[in-house]
Every structure is written in C-alpha cells, then in structure tokens.
Amino acid sequence: MRLRNPFGRRPKEFPSHLWTQCPSCGEMLFNKQLARNLNVCTKCGHHFKLGAKERVEILADPRSFRETDADLSSTDPLGFVDSKPYPERIAAAQAKTGRRDAVITGDAALAGIPVVLAVMDFEFMGGSMGGVVGEKVTRAAERALAERKPLVIVAASGGARMQEGTIALMQMAKTIGAIARLDAAGIPFVTVLTDPTTGGVLASFASLGDIVLAEPGALIGFSGARVTSETIGEKLPTGFQRAEFLLEHGFVDQVVPRDQLKERIGFFLNAFRVAGQDLRWSL
Amino acid sequence: MRLRNPFGRRPKEFPSHLWTQCPSCGEMLFNKQLARNLNVCTKCGHHFKLGAKERVEILADPRSFRETDADLSSTDPLGFVDSKPYPERIAAAQAKTGRRDAVITGDAALAGIPVVLAVMDFEFMGGSMGGVVGEKVTRAAERALAERKPLVIVAASGGARMQEGTIALMQMAKTIGAIARLDAAGIPFVTVLTDPTTGGVLASFASLGDIVLAEPGALIGFSGARVTSETIGEKLPTGFQRAEFLLEHGFVDQVVPRDQLKERIGFFLNAFRVAGQDLRWSL
Amino acid sequence: MSMIDRIVGGLRPPAPGSTAGNGHLAADAGLIVDASEMTARRTTPWMAVQTARNITRPHALEVIAGAFERFQELHGDRSFRDDPAIVGGIAELDGRPVVVVGQQKGASTEENIQRNFGMPHPEGYRKAIRLYRVAEKFHLPLVTLVDTPGAYPGPEGEERGQAESIASAIRALTTLATPIVVVVLGEGGSGGALALGVGDIVLALENSIYSVISPEGAAAILFRSATEAERAAQAMRLAAPDLLELGVVDALIPEPAGGAHTDHDATTRAIKTALVAQLDRLARVPVADLLSTRYERFRAFGTILEPPNEAPAPRRPWWARGSVRDLFLRMRI
Amino acid sequence: MSMIDRIVGGLRPPAPGSTAGNGHLAADAGLIVDASEMTARRTTPWMAVQTARNITRPHALEVIAGAFERFQELHGDRSFRDDPAIVGGIAELDGRPVVVVGQQKGASTEENIQRNFGMPHPEGYRKAIRLYRVAEKFHLPLVTLVDTPGAYPGPEGEERGQAESIASAIRALTTLATPIVVVVLGEGGSGGALALGVGDIVLALENSIYSVISPEGAAAILFRSATEAERAAQAMRLAAPDLLELGVVDALIPEPAGGAHTDHDATTRAIKTALVAQLDRLARVPVADLLSTRYERFRAFGTILEPPNEAPAPRRPWWARGSVRDLFLRMRI
C-alpha cells in the first residue's frame, strides 16, 4: 500500500515505495514497519490515514467479520458530468480500491461483543457519501435495531458526494432517521472520527454517537478550513478543526490513540451491556 | 402605596408621598397617575416595581381570582439569628405587607382561560424563597397537574431565603420536581421575570417556563452584580443582567411591556389549548 | 455484469405515473406536481440561482406576516445567544395555531449584515430545535421556511459545533411527533438548509433552488475555479423542477409571472393556500403514521444497483408503497 | 393565634426516632445516621468550614481513582466547551458499571486555576446533564460527587446562562430514571452544588459542609462585613451533623480521626463501602418507586405552619410515610 501524504513535503532522498517521511516530525519511516505500527509514526505518534480494510482488521475480533451489502453500487441520478462523467469516476475508484463504494459494513465481534460495524473508506472518492454510503449505513443501523446489537461507525469522509447532488444531501436525513430510531430504542451507538471527517458526514450520523471518539490529530470540521479561512480573511490558528480542538470545545468524548481504540470501544459497550442486562438491547 | 426607588436619587423638591422621580428619565411623576399607568413611567416607559396584589389584578380576569394556601407561614428551622431573630423578621414583614409570606397563589381565569397563578412579592423579605414559597409554588404546580390547567408564575425575588439555610436551598429541587412532572404531562408553564429575579429562584422554576417572558429593564441574573463585578475586578457593562441582555443571550422569549403581558400570555395559552384540544391538558 | 437495475427509490417515473403518485397534493392548492408541465416556463439553472437569490424576494418574516396571523416571535436557544439568522415563534394559519421556524435573509445590505445573510450559527439551529420541541409538546403543527446560502462557515461556527447542531436539528425533525410542512422559499443551501428541511411534505417555490453545495463551491472543487459556477449549476440539477423530478420536493408553489419578487402579496397568498391545504390533510393522519411515512420518505432517497441474489424482492419507491399510498389516500379524504 | 404546628416535613425527630427512620442505611456501611452520636467529635462551624475547604482533602478524581475501577472520562457538553471544573465518565464500582460525575477542585494553586477552583461554568452543568442522560439511557446507576464553592459568578457564566443550566440539571435529576447516590465530599456551595445534589440517597463526608450561600457571602449581606463569616457560619447550620439533623443528608460517611486529608486511602475506602451498599439496595427497587420516593424526599423539605381548617389530616415527614417506609423496608431485603 502506498501511503499518501497530503500535509507535508514528499520524501526526497528515499524511494517512496520503501520509505515515508512523517509530516509531523520529519522522520523517515520504513513502510513495512509503519504498517506494522498501524500507520502510526514510531517516533512522534503521528497518525497516518489507515485503509478501511486494515481498520476492520484492527477492530473486529479475528475471523469474526462478515461483510454485508458489499455488492451495492451507485447509479448516476443526475447524469452528472464535470471534467469527466460520474460513472467513469465511480469505475476508476472501484478499480483503484477493489470496492464498490466508500463504506464497508458487516457483522462482527468487537472485544467479544456482537456488533454491527461500518468503516468508511477515504480512498474511494474521498469517502464521500452518496446513495450507496447512505443506504449501507442505514441498513447497518436498521440491522443493529432489529438484532439489538450496538452500532460502531468509523467515519472518514470529505462530506456528501457532490456528483449525486441533493440525493446525496438527503442521505444525511436518511441515515439520521435510522440513528434516531436506534437512539429511541436505547441501543448503543459509538462513532470514531478519523482523519478527515468533515461536511455532511460530520453533520449527520458521525456527530450523534452516544460516545464520540477521535484519533489524535484528525481533521474534523463542518466547513473546509479553506472556506473558513476565506470567510474571515485570516489564517486559522494552529490546531483549528483538529481532534484536540473538538475535545476542548466539547464535541468529542476522548481522543484515543489507534492502538487503544478497540479496547476502549469494548469497555464502553461492555459497560452498557452489563447495565442493560435482561433489560433492553442485550440479548 | 409609597414607591421605593432603589436606583436613582431621592426626589428632592416634591413631597415623596405625592411625587416620584423616574430613575431613568428624571421626570417627576404624580404617584396617583403612576399607579394608574401600572407603575410605568408615562414619559420614558421605565417599569417601576409593582406590588403582588396589583400584579394579580392586572393578570387575572375581574373577580376570577381565588387565593389558595394564604395562611401558610414559616417556622424557624435553623433557629436563625443575625442582628435579630428570624421569627421577628417574619413578623415584621407580615405586618408590613399584610401577607404571611412572599408569594400569592390561587386559581384564576386569564383572558378567559382557567389557570393556576402564582405571583411573588418582593416587598416580603425581598421575595426570598423559603419553605412557604417553595410549598406554595409546589402546591400550585401539583394543582395545575391534577386539574390539567396551565401554570403561570410571576417571579420577583432576591433568591433563596438565607435564614432557612439549606432548607431554603432544597426548595429549588422541590419546586423543580413539581415543574418537571408538569412538563412530562405536557401542561403549559409560563414564567414572567420581573425586577428583580435572581439567585435560587432564577436558578429553579423561573428559568424553566415553556415560555419565558420578562419586563423591560428587569434585573435578571444568577449572581448579584456586585459579586460578579468583584470576581473580575471590573465594572460591568451597562445593561448587564437586564431583561434585554437575557433576550440577546437566548434565555428570554420576549421582553413584554407590562400593559401587554396579559394579552400576550393569553395568546400563548390559547394557542396551546386549541392545539391540545381533546388531546392532553385541556378539558 | 449480471446485475439488474434496482431502484431503491428516488427518481420519479415519467409524468403520468408521478401525477398519479401525488396528484392529490394539487387538489386544493394549485400546486405543480409534474415537472413536465413546466417545460415552457423553465429558465437556465444559472438564471434559477440568480432568481432564488434575488434580494427583493419575499423572505421569511415577510411570508410569516403575510400568510400567517398574530405571529409572536420566540427568541433564544436557552444557552448562548438569540441568532437573528433564524426566526421562529407561534402564529395562526387560517385560524389554526402553528409553530413556524425560518431562516431570515435581509432585504438590504444593512439588514443582511444584521441577519448574517441568512447564514445561521449553531445557536440558531439550537433555537430551532427548542421551537420544534414546543411544537411537539403542545401538538402544534410545524411549518419551516428554508432560505439560506448555508450554515455560517466561520470559525465561531466551528468552535460552537455547526455540524453537531445541524445533525441534532435533523434528528429532532425525523422523530418529531407532530405534522411538519417544509417550504423552500429561495435558497436551500446544503446541510444548513436540511436542518429545517425534514418534514412530511416538502414544498418549494417555483424559482427556488436546493443543492448539496453552492454552485460556486462546487466549481471551486470540480473545475478549480469559482467562475465556472454557471457550469456547476448546470450539472447539479438544483432548480425547483429538477428537485421535483428527483423527488426531493413533493410539489412546487407557482410564483407570479415575473417571479416572487414582482408580487409579494400573490406569492404569500399562494404559500398560504398551499400550507392550509397540506396541514388540513396532515391533521387527519395519526402521528404514528406520519412518523413512519416521514421515515420512509427520506429512507427511499438514493438510486443504487444491487445484484439480484441479495435482493429477494424488488422494493418499490416510497410513494408507490402500500403503506404510504394508503396514507396518501387517507389524506385525500 | 389559634394555629397548631404542623410539620410538613423537614426536621428529623430526636435521636431514637431518627435511628428507626433510616437505621438501615448504616447496616453494611458504617454510616453515621444519628447526629447525637457525634456530639463528642463535633467542631465549631467555622472549623468545619476550614476542614471542608482544606486543599489537601481528597477531591473528585482522586476519589474516583480510589473507589472505582477502570474510570474512562467523557468530555464535553456538545455545544460549547469541556469544562474542567466538572469531570465525569463511566467506571466500575466493585465490578458494577456506573456513571460518575463530580466537581473537581485542585490540590495546588496551579491546578485550581486550571479547574477554576471547582466553580463550574454553565457548560459544565450541561456536560453533567449529558452524562446523566447516558446513565439513564443505558440503565447505569449515577454517582455524583459534590465539591464546589458554588457556580462561577463571573460575567461569562451570566452570559451563558448559569441559572438556566443549574435549573435544567436539577430538573434532569428529579426525573432521571436510574438510581442516584450523591456524596458531598467537601464544600456544597449553593445551587451550583444542588445541580449535582438531587438523588435517591444523599450522603456526606463527616467534615463536609452544605449551605445556601457561602458564610462570607452571608456575612456581607447580614452583617455588612465579610469578616463576620464565622458568625454567619454559626447561624447557618452548614456542618455535616446539622445537615443530618435537618434531613438534608441521609447519613454521614465517617472520616479518619484527623480528617479526610490525613488519610486519603481510608477516606476513599469508606466512600466505596458506602456507595456499594447503597447501590446494592437501590438496584432492587423498581425505577418507578425510586422516582416517586425521590420526589417525596425533596417535596418534604420546609417546615411551615398551617391553620387546621385548611389541613384535613396532618402529613407525616417523608421518611415516616407509608410508601417511603415500604420502600426502605424493601431496600433492606
């Protein structure tokens, strides 16, 4: 897997298929070692992006994950064309990722607890939410409700998918509708905000977890920082829209290093399960 | 009735039983005319304090008010003595006001709608809330619940009554408990914040109206302005803790001139009644 | 590829079907329910954007003053500030008390500065949520008026939780136990519009727009140039007739010949007629049915391909499904 | 005056009766339920104030770390800021998951500045409300730890609704459908304390205080001099044994001989023992009974005179009434 480095300079003196430069501390990191460390810089702890498949692997108990709705793919509701037609963009993203759209959903055990798990894939058109992401997240929530299992969603998204226009916008209401039913039924919902989680995904299900966790340094915001900066005609302060900024402003429960995520989620789900025994969502 | 003027200079050139100087515009107002104008300055609209009895008169439809629990009076739970014993203070306040404690409660019609009405009396020990105010407000809320009638409370208070110590503090939980049941039953609750509404009364039932109205210029705040000013070691800006300040900061629905209060409350109660017809609180 | 197209919802079938689907909406109100009726009147998407943004169009408070009676504004979010970009309160609509909440643009630069050009801060959405709850508690129908370029994108909005407030407002609407009619007055800008945009019936004025991102924003991203906004507008299908075809709105409220800005009174009357007719219908529907139909309405958006082996039975679009059709039939009574 | 005294609640009867009233509380936990037992140990009220405020007393996070296991802090009010003067999260108490929320003072000047001397802003109370709701949603018992001079009285607090946030927090607790145990650790300052102080069982450490206003504040008002605080403290009956006599707290947790600050471990162990015993009891009570008993508990405060003609039958204090006594009896099983 070739790592993208959107923030810092490109590595110069090392062949990029072997080495990656940490944008935070400048350290040159051997790719294989980086991958073994869950794409976290061994020197400074900088969290690089992590692929959706790898994300499922570090959260689901071994061999517990059963993918659902993997074959759903998008049509082109608007007949959308910019520099190339939307169907061509989808095809390219599918070829690149080997996945039909920007989220993986399925049933899994997490720290021994049966859950419904959804992991967004930033590599697929920036993790944008169109009809397929909306449908799969909604089905995941509906299955969690029907089977009274907690729902865990790992968000990574630039927002709603422009190429599906208002149909993409309506996915916000669609997914929230399903989440609201989960909430009313007292079933736990945990979200993990990873780099980046922005726009219509943050402004829908991602913000509504009973517990909202974030990875260190993750970019999290409603408006793009460029837009915000242009709005006030000033540079934004360092750390604006980062996970720690949201923690300070009250929107994130905890900033959790990647290697502790699974255990942490498991702790919360277990607390809710023990308390709810024979009462509500646990079986 | 002699009017107190806590803000401005004392009238100088006129005998004070005949004339009152407006602290806002300086106009000398003939007391009888001022009373006819509901204690509102005829020149600038400054709202002087209004007695509890007069308040009942301008809110309740003619001859509709039936007072309840008028004979409740306080004991001395702490055996409290400062410069004089608490029972002596009560006796003095009772003699001064002809009332047993700092709130009048009763059944009334307001713009034709049967309501439970409670009006606090700032003249009685600064409208402070001890056991009697707490008990009467709680009974008012319980009667509103039992008879499914809206509850209207006009607040005027310096806060909890120090002389009853933590027993006074517990009146906040007591009254809120009753208000919470009213809320759960979908019965309307309107509060009117008058000059002044502060401390433990503002931090309990007074802030929890479905509709919160305030009179122009009324002092409304949690901490005394003196305490707040000392906390930051600076003078507070003009208008701090006034009704308009609370409107701007989102805690008051409307600032309503005294002569429009009854009609305004009636409008809201009528809207709620029509909508709830044959459904919930209306009979 | 051995897939069959499976429409999970979204796109309306061509004219005859769609008229059958929600023709009842037009019954009393003179609403446009079939975009093909509008062919002659359609302008270019870019013209539509300009018209929807025309500063002389009737804005929320003016519509409230004209279409409702005895409006009493309620202020504040009960925790930070009264946001002037969102207005709301209790009013009567043809004698029926309702809660009305709308985004407020200005009719002048001065007023626009005071109203922040109709771009709410988080406290505006939190005020809206509070008013939604008043409607629910007292069984008052809710009318929302959408007219915003979008939620304010400045740093204070980010600090105070623009995203969280929008998500919470949408959540409140999806489960609000009272009838809701949405009217898009002018500009329906993104999530900041949707926070007022979830209802049982979604109407739009004939020259309004509704989009996932502003055409300028889309152009900056897609064509790396804000001057390509016209091209982006074309691609985005954001004009009212497009929205009708896409099922994003249920019907259009016709504007006077020259556009809403040429005759405010006529526009307001048309809005009132539409609202009265829709609320009359919704008032007869049990709240549980409203909630399940509202859920299905938004549940159905999105056109996707699904292989047949995972799809035991094709699903019909929401407006053609039994329960929903039953509801509409009942609503016609 | 032809009135008869009618005690609507509040004051506890003398020793023997009160032990009978809530003697069960002491059963497993070594609690003090009769103030007369403490006569030998009582200090002056002013000493009590100093001890309760001692900066080296164990504060909330330390009590949580010692009495609970696996604490995971949850942050933020979801609308403005994470207030460091209120901490809370999920932890295990003797293996049972609970939500715990407390006011946090510092153990040094530096830490006190960071924690604002344990004086919460409105966003702190809103964080508390959010955590209360987490407890309710997932049927987790709630433990609150009271330790504050009071809500922060600065202008930002007024701007953001100190009073509204306290009232809302109290309202949330009065109807929260899960067991609640309150522990007053040190200083229970006014409404800012009560926002965490409404529960099914209210305990207090032996040297804690609880008052409607600080002694300094009372002195400034009553005697026009802050230096008369000692005299005010005497009049206010704010020390733990007074609170027990007044029924404001149900029982006291004994402190080590020199005070809680001399032995943090022993103090924490005593708190844990008390909490485990109370939660064991409350866990067996149906939630509807908890709620009605909680209502009656606070409903009963206040001693008033009422003429007999308006009082058909004298009311008994809450802890002696049938329903409540039944509950306590059930809780002893």
Ligand SMILES: [Zn+2]
């Ligand atoms: Zn590094």
Ligand SMILES: [Zn+2]
């Ligand atoms: Zn004047």
